[in-house]
Structure formats: C-alpha cells, structure tokens
Amino acid sequence: MLTIHLRRSLFEPRQVRRATLTALLFLAFSNGSYAQSKLQLVNLPGSQITLTNGKKILRFDVSTPDDLHQAKVTVSVFPYDSDGKLMPAPLASYERTISNMQGGKAIEVGVATPRSGLFRVDAILKAPDGETLDKTASTLAVVTKRDEVGPSDFGVVTHFAQGGTPPSVLLPLVKQAGFSWIRDELYWEAIEKRPGVFNFPARYDAYLAACKRLGISPLVVLDYGNATAYPTLFSKSNFPQSPEARKRFSDYVDAVVARYGGTVKHWEVWNEPDFSKISYAAYSSLLKDTFSAVKRVSPDASVISCGGGGAGGGPGGDCLVAMIKEGSLNDQDGFSVHPYMPPNTPERGYQATGAPIDFVSVPTVWPYLKELTAQHVKSDGRPLQVWVTEMGWPVNPKDPGQGEATQASNLVRTYLLSRRYGAVRVLFWYDFVDDGTDINNIEHNFGLLRHDLTPKPAFVAASVLSSTVGTRNWAKALVDANNVKAYQYGTDDPVIAGWTTDGKEGMASIHLPAGKYIQRDWQGVDTPLTITAQSFDWRVGPIPRYLIPDRQ
Structure with a gap:
C-alpha cells in the first residue's frame, strides 16, 4: 500500500503520534516468486489534507524478496476536472528503484501539487522484468486554511x-x-x-x-x-x-x-x-x-x-x-x-x-x-x-x-x-x-x-x-429553470452559484454588470473572467461553480 507522510499537516506532531495508523485501499497482485511483494501505506490519518500546495513527501513501505534489488516504484499524481472527473493523464510521475535494499525497508518520494483541490495518487511496484507486483491508490487534498468555524447552518x-x-x-x-x-x-x-x-x-x-x-x-x-x-x-x-x-x-x-x-x-x-x-x-x-x-x-x-x-x-x-x-x-x-x-x-x-x-x-x-x-x-x-x-x-x-x-x-x-x-x-x-x-x-x-x-x-x-x-443570505434567482440554476447570495458583496440539475453541462444566461470576475470551481481553482456585456452565457455543470466580482 501507499504511505503518505505529509510534512505540512493540520495537526501538531504530538497529536499526530497519538493517531492510530490505518491502512488504505489495498489491491494485491501475487505471481510466482514475487507472491510476498507488497507496497504498503502507513500514513498518518488525516495527513493527506493539507493547507499549502507544493512538495509533499510520500513514504512507501516496500516488502520484497531479499534478492529483488532492482524493483521499481512508480508514483503518478492525477488531477480532477471542474466536473469532478479524474483526468486521464497524470500531472507528473516519479520513479524510484529499490537498490540493495532488504525487504521491509521504506523509501520516500517527493511529489508536487501545483494548486488547491483534490488529487489522486497511484503507486505501482514492478519487478525488474516489468511484472506488476502490487499497486495502491489514494487521494490527497489541498484546501484553504480556516481560522473560524463555518456558517451557523452547516x-x-x-x-x-x-x-x-x-x-x-x-x-x-x-x-x-x-x-x-x-x-x-x-x-x-x-x-x-x-x-x-x-x-x-x-x-x-x-x-x-x-x-x-x-x-x-x-x-x-x-x-x-x-x-x-x-x-x-x-x-x-x-x-x-x-x-x-x-x-x-x-x-x-x-x-x-x-x-x-x-x-x-x-x-x-x-x-x-x-x-x-x-x-x-x-x-x-x-x-x-x-x-x-x-x-x-x-x-x-x-x-x-x-x-x-x-x-x-x-x-x-x-x-x-x-x-x-x-x-x-x-x-x-x-x-x-x-x-x-x-x-x-x-x-x-x-x-x-x-x-x-x-x-x-x-x-x-x-x-x-x-x-x-x-x-x-x-x-x-x-x-x-x-x-x-x-x-x-x-x-x-x-x-x-x-x-x-x-x-x-x-x-x-x-x-x-x-x-x-x-x-x-x-x-x-x-x-x-x-x-x-x-x-x-x-x-x-x-x-x-x-x-x-x-x-x-x-x-x-x-x-x-x-x-x-460563507454567511451570505440568499438574495435572488438569476436563473431558476428546471435544469439550470443561478442564485445570488449576498448583495453588497455578492457570490453567484450556478449549476445544472440533469447531470450535464448547460448554459445559464444571466445579467451582470460588465467588469472583471473570478470563476471558482468546486476545488477552489480560480479563473479570471471578463464580462463585456450585461447578458452573459455562463457554462455550468452538475457541481456548482461560483462567480465573484474581482475587486482588486
């Protein structure tokens, strides 16, 4: 299994040490002389949720026969798109060779997360001849730090x-x-x-x-x-x-x-x-x-x-x-x-x-x-x-x-x-x-x-x-059709949420003041957007997206 030890964590080290170590999803492949080979996750619970992007240290416990010195671990990091689908191509892949290592030792792999959001991490252990010995999958998230509790109705x-x-x-x-x-x-x-x-x-x-x-x-x-x-x-x-x-x-x-x-x-x-x-x-x-x-x-x-x-x-x-x-x-x-x-x-x-x-x-x-x-x-x-x-x-x-x-x-x-x-x-x-x-x-x-x-x-x-x-009250409906919704929350500092109800992408035709906006998806990924006319066709999907006036 894949073990992820993140150097930036929500918890103090003393608190983390108290946590019970748990196992992740485990998918075993046993073949021939490599039947005892395992790729094992021993990460600390909750440590895959972090507050900053950048380099993350993933720690793998690898168990192989003593004579399998050239086995390789490949770690791939996959992003999700704005509709919550896993992207087919990884952001990056990282490879480590297990050289002259007795079974049961551990290796560390540094991976990069370039932004906020959710990422899937796949790890594969392969023999020198290319045979897959074991594999595992996990997720990690980068979210914005919260100092205060959430809204009073959540x-x-x-x-x-x-x-x-x-x-x-x-x-x-x-x-x-x-x-x-x-x-x-x-x-x-x-x-x-x-x-x-x-x-x-x-x-x-x-x-x-x-x-x-x-x-x-x-x-x-x-x-x-x-x-x-x-x-x-x-x-x-x-x-x-x-x-x-x-x-x-x-x-x-x-x-x-x-x-x-x-x-x-x-x-x-x-x-x-x-x-x-x-x-x-x-x-x-x-x-x-x-x-x-x-x-x-x-x-x-x-x-x-x-x-x-x-x-x-x-x-x-x-x-x-x-x-x-x-x-x-x-x-x-x-x-x-x-x-x-x-x-x-x-x-x-x-x-x-x-x-x-x-x-x-x-x-x-x-x-x-x-x-x-x-x-x-x-x-x-x-x-x-x-x-x-x-x-x-x-x-x-x-x-x-x-x-x-x-x-x-x-x-x-x-x-x-x-x-x-x-x-x-x-x-x-x-x-x-x-x-x-x-x-x-x-x-x-x-x-x-x-x-x-x-x-x-x-x-x-x-x-x-x-x-x-946040705590913004509902202000008005810009679009309230059967299949498409666009609601405004707040008045002085508004946020507009838009989505479809039929599982497909669609257009929300809304009227907004011309100017610069930020479109934010469910992962917190912001995209600059300029609206030049009051009538704007906004492409939305099943997971709500947000439009926020850019006040900078």
Whole structure:
C-alpha cells in the first residue's frame, strides 16, 4: 500500500503520534516468486489534507524478496476536472528503484501539487522484468486554511460516542471542511451501567471538550434504553414505555446535562423513533419528561423533538403534527426530520404517497415545514425551529450515476438550496467519515472522508462552498429553470452559484454588470473572467461553480 507522510499537516506532531495508523485501499497482485511483494501505506490519518500546495513527501513501505534489488516504484499524481472527473493523464510521475535494499525497508518520494483541490495518487511496484507486483491508490487534498468555524447552518454527523478516530484528529478536519456543528450521542447504557451510578466514558469528555476548544457547536442526542442497568424495564422494548422507565431516563438526562450543560446547549430526544412500534403517546410522554429535565438543569438550552422520525424520515412533519395532537407543542423548541432522497437529486427528489406534499425535495419540503411551524406557534409566541439532523447521499457503485462526483454535487446543491428557502436552522450532512470499507454496503459510504480519513471530492467541495458563500443570505434567482440554476447570495458583496440539475453541462444566461470576475470551481481553482456585456452565457455543470466580482 501507499504511505503518505505529509510534512505540512493540520495537526501538531504530538497529536499526530497519538493517531492510530490505518491502512488504505489495498489491491494485491501475487505471481510466482514475487507472491510476498507488497507496497504498503502507513500514513498518518488525516495527513493527506493539507493547507499549502507544493512538495509533499510520500513514504512507501516496500516488502520484497531479499534478492529483488532492482524493483521499481512508480508514483503518478492525477488531477480532477471542474466536473469532478479524474483526468486521464497524470500531472507528473516519479520513479524510484529499490537498490540493495532488504525487504521491509521504506523509501520516500517527493511529489508536487501545483494548486488547491483534490488529487489522486497511484503507486505501482514492478519487478525488474516489468511484472506488476502490487499497486495502491489514494487521494490527497489541498484546501484553504480556516481560522473560524463555518456558517451557523452547516452541520455534519460524527460518531465519537461509538469510539474510533480521536476527536483531536477528526474535529480539526470537521472545522476545515467548513462545518460549525456536529451531531453526536451520549448513550445512556454506556453512562449508567449500575442503577443510580453515573460514570462518563473518557471519550465523551474528550469530544465535547475538543468541540468547546475549537468553537464547534454540538447537537447531542439523548437516546436508547438501558437493559444493562434495568433489564426488567427494557425486557420487551428498548424505548422507555412505562412511567418508571421514563423516570430513570430523566435521571440520566439530569446527570448528562449537569455534566455537559456548559458546553452543550442543544439536545435531541432520541434518534429515529420507529413510530410503527412506538406510539406517539409514548414518545410524547418521554418528550415532556425530558424537556422538563433539561430545562430544570439548563434553562437556556434547546430541546429538539422527533429525532428525525416519522414516515419516510418525517419530511411531511408527521411527528410534529402528532406531538401537537398529544399536547406537546410547548414541550420542545424545535423538531427534526431526516429527508433522505438518494438516488434522486435535491431539486427533484421523489414522489410521495399519502403525504401532504406531492414530492419530497428541498424546494417542496422546506417551504412546507416553514409554513407548518408558522401555523403552530408556542404559547410563549416563539415559533418552532426546523432542524434537518440527517441528510446525505452515499457513493454507491450499484446505482448508476451515484459516484463520488455526484455525492459532491448533491452536497453543495443541498446546502445552497437550503439557504435559498430559509426554513432550516441547521442542516447536518450524514456523515463525516465512512462507517466501513465495503464498497457494496451503502451504509459504509456516506462519508466525506473514507474510513482511513482520505478525502473524497465532497470534502473539498464542502470546504470551498463554506469559504466562498460563507454567511451570505440568499438574495435572488438569476436563473431558476428546471435544469439550470443561478442564485445570488449576498448583495453588497455578492457570490453567484450556478449549476445544472440533469447531470450535464448547460448554459445559464444571466445579467451582470460588465467588469472583471473570478470563476471558482468546486476545488477552489480560480479563473479570471471578463464580462463585456450585461447578458452573459455562463457554462455550468452538475457541481456548482461560483462567480465573484474581482475587486482588486
């Protein structure tokens, strides 16, 4: 495998040394006497995301038979184009010969990255006779450094409660990707293993302390039953159904909010309750008890209901409507939905059945939920906030057109559309890191980073979106056709985002003041552009591009 040690990293050396070394994609070729030859990657997790272009040091561990002294390693660096496609020709190739080297030693190769963006690195180990012994592939990204967290409506789902990559490694990457929020959990069963005894895992303290240090806001889910401490209460259901079970859950909430209430100001009640098995009345009772428990300890905290639940991820507000009928309108500060749409696009979505909206898409769901909350205001006069606490597209080789470039385009377009309709408090992308390595398992492939923390196009696209559009509000539509969009964000310092919705390139005919502009693609690559007439035909593609007035 290919090992990449980058001398410029997001992390301090001490932090990097703590990281667990992981392996990358591995493709083995075993032939004859060279069956034991391997090209191995042992790079530090996250080190393939850097903040400056130029020379990068790639370190390869090579294992060959002792007598194979003239084997060669060839490293090629490939760029991506403005539509997220891998270019067929490498920027450069680098070759090293393994001379008089015992097996298991390492070599270093310096490669150059001339600009910002994403690059694929291919490495091949060949015998002196030209036979391929092993090969591996990876990616590296060059992105603009961020000193501040991203916009207040950009969030991403993490899994620190489940262990895995330390927050000291992962959270700086979350910040670099342009997110200001994470959504994670604090499992009841992990905290109270014996009745009435609350012990908090070190990993819980660590990720929330790191959030506070980096200025990242956590939305924490309070969830799941506790058969470990209370086997009788949860013998038939993992949900607190009885008054006694709800009382024990409230004690857990008290303990959690007392410990973390200074850092966590937003709490979500449960994750994706299955209302085909859990009655709305039972959930309403738990919501009321949890709301009271949170407010008793932390009066300024917010409680988010529904946990994204409801039919089809709740895009029709099923759970909220039920909570209103159950008398729980005032026992929440907002509610959440999980309106997944793969493999459909965020603009068109899919046709709904038996729902108050005909299609589930961003342009239909967001306005509907905004109107629904306007019709049901709390007794204190405050409207409920709408939260999208999970939404994402996987990289899915089983579905034509659901590749890495499509994931990147859907991410950027979803956040741009969400800002355009102005209904959602925070939108959380699911999720930040792939949950596994099986390319045929959809659940393993929602991440912006692969399981080994190497970047996908979506990571780079998210970082560029956040730094380019920033906090600018949606101003107006320059083009709003079925297949082509061109939206302006901001007025005094505008940024225009343009894209197509049908997977093809197209023209957006827009009217702009004549002058000099900068066109920026998803990788952050800037191209000077001069507009000489007010009517301008702008060529755009599936991954949004940006037009920025050149004020220099």
